[in-house]
Amino acid sequence: MSATFATIHALIAAIPEGHVATYGQLAALAGHPKGARLVVWALHNNPPQLLLPCHRVVAKSGRLSPAEVFGEDVQRSLLEAEGITFRRDGTIDMPKHQWFPHANGGTC
DNA sequence: GGTTTGACCCGTT
DNA sequence: CAACGGGCCAAAC
Numbered sequence: 407m408s409a410t411f412a413t414i415h416a417l418i419a420a421i422p423e424g425h426v427a428t429y430g431q432l433a434a435l436a437g438h439p440k441g442a443r444l445v446v447w448a449l450h451n452n453p454p455q456l457l458l459p460c461h462r463v464v465a466k467s468g469r470l471s472p473a474e475v476f477g478e479d480v481q482r483s484l485l486e487a488e489g490i491t492f493r494r495d496g497t498i499d500m501p502k503h504q505w506f507p508h509a510n511g512g513t514c
Numbered sequence: 515g516g517t518t519t520g521a522c523c524c525g526t527t
Numbered sequence: 528c529a530a531c532g533g534g535c536c537a538a539a540c
Contacts, residue, residue: 440536441535441536442535443519443534443537444535446519446522447538447539448537448538450520451520460521463521465523476521519537524532524533525534526531527529
C-alpha cells in the first residue's frame with residue numbers, strides 16, 4: 407500500500423462535519439508540503455467504497471471545485487447542509503470552518 | 515519505465 | 528488588480 411495515498415484518504419475521511427480542509431493542508435499533513443496535486447489526483451481516483459467526504463476538500467482560498475465535478479450546486483449544498491457558511495462571492499468562510507486536526511487523536 | 519494526469523499554489527508579468 | 532505560467536508529487540497508463 408502506498409502510505410502517501412492511504413494517509414491522504416485517511417485525512418479526508420477524518421474531516422468532521424461542519425468543517426473543511428484545504429488541498430495543501432491535507433498534503434502537508436500527509437508529509438508532502440508541496441503535494442497539493444497529490445490530493446487532487448487522489449480525489450480523481452476517489453475509491454467509491456471509502457465514501458470519502460470529498461466535498462469537504464476545498465482550495466486554500468475557500469474556493470469549491472468546478473461545477474462539472476460534483477454538479478452545479480451539489481458541493482455547495484452539501485456543505486451548507488453541514489452548517490458551512492459562504493461569502494457573497496460563493497467562497498467558504500474559511501476562518502470559521504477550516505479544520506485543524508488534533509494531534510492527541512481526540513482524547514481532549 | 516517514460517509519459518500523462520490532476521478538483522492546486524505561488525510568484526511574476 | 529487580473530492574467531499567466533511554472534512547479535510540485537506520486538499513481539495510472
